[in-house]
Every structure is written in C-alpha cells, then in structure tokens.
Amino acid sequence: MSQQSLTLPAPGAAADKKRRLLELLGAASIAATFIFLVLAQPSDITNGVGSASTLLALGGFLLGAILLILGVLPTLPTSTLVLIPVALVLNIALGQIMGTTGLPFYFDAIGTVLIAVLAGPAAGAATGALSSIIWSFFNPTVLPFAAGAALIGFLAGMAARYGLFRRFYLAPVAGFATGIIAGVVSAPIAAFVFGGTSGAGTGAIVSAFRAMGDTLLAAITKQALISDPMDKAIVFAIAALLVYALPRRATFRFPFVRRFNVLAGKAPVAAS
Amino acid sequence: MLSRLNPLTTLAACGAAATFTVAASNWPVSVAVAVAALGAGVGAGVLRRVLAASAVILLPLWFSLLVLHGLFFPEGRTVLAGWGPARITVEGLAFALEMGTRTTGCVLVLLLFSFVVNVPDLVATMTTRRIPPQFGYVLASTLTLAPAITEQLARIRQAQEARGLVLGGSLVQRLAAARLQMVPLVLALIQDAAERAHALDARGFNSPGPHSTYREVADTRGQRTFRRAVLGLAAAAVILRLSASWFGVPVLPSPLAGNE
Structure with a gap:
C-alpha cells in the first residue's frame, strides 16, 4: 500500500495552474467588488435599503473568499493544514483570555496572524477566510467579513516574509498598516450588509460622524480607520510576543520561517 | 425531521432562504422568514439553542442600529423629536427596522442550519x-x-x-x-x-485523487429536485433584484421608497 502510494504521479503542472488561477480569480473578485462598491456605486444606501449593493458585496466577497480557499487549501502541506483548526480556535480562545483583561478591544485575529507568521501569506489568507466561514456556524454575522479576514492573514504573512517580525517594534507598525487596509475593505460590508456596527463603542463613533452629516459609508469608514489600526497593531504585537515565546524547535519546524528567516536568529543545533 | 434530511438539502434550503431575504429586503418578508425559522426550530427541537445563540448576536445589533439610525439620520425629513444634533426621524427608524429585520431573518435561518445539521454527515457528503x-x-x-x-x-x-x-x-x-x-x-x-x-x-490524507468515506449519507431524488428548485428560486430572486436596480423596475416597494 505505502509502496504503491510512493509511485503515484505527483499532481501535474495543469493542476497547479488551475489552483493559481483560482487564487487569482478569488483575489480579483474581492478587489473588483471593493472597487465597484466604493468608486462606481456610491449612491448611499440610506436613500433606501440598497439591496443590489448588498447582494453584490456579499456575493463578490464570499465568492472571492471561497475561490481563495479552494485554490490555497489543497497546496498546503499537512503540517500547516493541521494548524488551521488550532488557529481558528485560538482566534476564539485567546479573544476570551484577552476579554478577562478588561481591555476594550476585540482581538479576533490572533490565531490567523500567528499562522501567517509561521506558514506564510497563502496559509494566512486561507486561515482568515476559513475562520470566518467556520465561525459563522456560531455567529452568521461574521460570514460577510471573510474577505477582510483573508486580507489580514495575507498581509500578516507578507509582513513576516519581508522581515517585519524580526524586531518586536516593527510588528505593531505592520499591524497598524494592515488595520488601515482591512478597515477600509471591511467598512462597505458593515455599511451595506448590516447598516452599522454592533459594538457599543464603535457604534458611538459612527453616531458622532453621522451627527456631523457624513454619509453612512463615510462614517463607518472613518470609524474603521480609528478602531482597526489600533486593534491590529495590538494583535500583531501579541502574535509576535507569542512567536518569540515559543521554543526554536517549534518555530523552525516551519519551512516558511527557515526560508525567509522570519524570526531573526539561528536554527537550533538539533534541527540544523 | 430536519436532521434526518441530507445535509446538502438543509444547507440549500437555509442558504436560499437567507439569499431570498437579502434580495427581497422588505421587512414583512424578513419577519416571515424569521418566524418560519423559529417554527422550524420548534419542529426540530432546537428552538432554545437557536434563541440563546441569536440573542447574543442580535440584541447588541438592534441596540446599536436603533441608537445610530434612530437618533442620527441626517437624511431624515420627518422629525418626531430633536435635541440638538440628535433627531428622531421616521426615515431613520424605518431604516433601522429594515436593516434589523433583514439581519435577524438571515441569522435565525443560518443558526437553524448549524444547530440542525449533523457535522459528520456534512463532512462525508462534502468528501464525495x-x-x-x-x-x-x-x-x-x-x-x-x-x-x-x-x-x-x-x-x-x-x-x-x-x-x-x-x-x-x-x-x-x-x-x-x-x-x-x-x-x-x-x-x-x-x-x-x-x-x-x-x-x-x-494515512495518505494529502494524497491526490478522490477520497472515499465510510459514512453513507442517504439522498433521495425528491431532495435533489427540492435543492435544485430552492436554489433556482434564490437565483431568480437575486437576478430580479439586480435587474430591478439597474433598469429601474420596482419589484417589492419598500416602505422607505414612499417617503423619498
């Protein structure tokens, strides 16, 4: 049995090309939906519930997230794949621990960022999107944010690839920049799908901007630009602290960490 | 009864109901979907869990929507009461009602699916x-x-x-x-x-090629037809709504439309 499986042909170049195409289509779908929502159709939904905009936002972002998952998931090695459920549960469990500290932040992306740092941007994007889809089994309102979560995972992986996790002080900077992009991308979802945000603090900020006469999309985007960069800066810092606290033998098991020297330092003697 | 159906049938029905709710965006439709979901929850014996899970999600959302749109709705014309920048307007309340009921309908229907579905069956069906x-x-x-x-x-x-x-x-x-x-x-x-x-x-998990499963999930011709029908219906609702918005044909007049 095992001998037979050794002689199985490796998945061909055609399958790889198909997966690459799926990834590109997914990213294109997310980008096109966002551009369409923001640039081409700013007719504000408060003039009547913009059901067509909602359908396009939901459809485009969800389709993009699903295509990304279908493209990335089969290419991940098993060692990375088994980490994804762990990341999803960490997103929940670490959020709960941080909740006991009484800080007014959400921290629902720690696991996603952790995987992105250890296993790279593709794994990060797949983890983010899957996290939203599976979390929606308990809370369906997170489902529309799958594309934003994928973007956070992807950007965290890119930050790790270019060495922003080698120094502790660079991680929050990368998180801040990620938060700006993720906030701007997620704001149309909050506006078109839910007509607002569900948190008390974020709701107060949106109300303040609305009281000044902003459109709903503008108010929510401004609120996202206030909350998200701060939240993501802290999440990136926590993920960096966690990765630094892990022993080398755990982190250097990941090819991505070794190849791009993600965490400055030498490989442990036993593994080299 | 619901849990004995093929998981794909439940998924198709709940997904189609949520899509239909969004496409209609009309509060009586949303309320009807929510009531139907609760009724199905009673039938499947999961009503209490659906209610508990949805309360955690929906109560903060409703509160936030009512405060945000109820008090601050610069587009509103019909002012009921006002204190400085905060004004209660009919349009704002109608918008909050429209958005709130739509999300409530979708959340209840999707939660019903996640509490009714048998996860091992769902995974086995997806594998095949x-x-x-x-x-x-x-x-x-x-x-x-x-x-x-x-x-x-x-x-x-x-x-x-x-x-x-x-x-x-x-x-x-x-x-x-x-x-x-x-x-x-x-x-x-x-x-x-x-x-x-x-x-x-x-165990050869990552090996290419089709994977088989030990678990047999029953599927009937009737369920296949039903799935095709509800998905077709949801697609029709989406197409109708998109074409209505692009070509300016009113489908279901929203209560808001009359106030413009």
Missing part, C-alpha cells in the same frame, strides 16, 4: 463531492477541538494558579497573567498539531 477533503477536515476538527481547547485552558489556569498565578490586579499584572496562560496553551497546541500531521500523512 468535489470539495477539497482539507475543508472537511478543518471544519470537523475545529468543531471538535473547540471544547477540548476550552478544557485545556481551564487546566492550564488551574496549574498556574496552583503555582501562585493571581488573576486580576493592575493592568500589567493581568497582562502578565494572560501571557502565563497563552504561551503554554499555544505551545501545547502546536506540538499536538505536529503529531496529528504525522498521523494524517501516514
């Missing part, structure tokens, strides 16, 4: 379709891992408390306590994951 087996693994693994990790976290906290960890105190102390719980948890999880990877690889 052309969905990557990795997706089924991640889904099933997360749902079984969540309670296990909560338990592990409680054990770590007990162990650290036995060594003198104090929860509470100043912010720095609380952050230090969080770190003392997080690091052992993450380390143990990554270690476990590595062992699981070896076990899965040894």
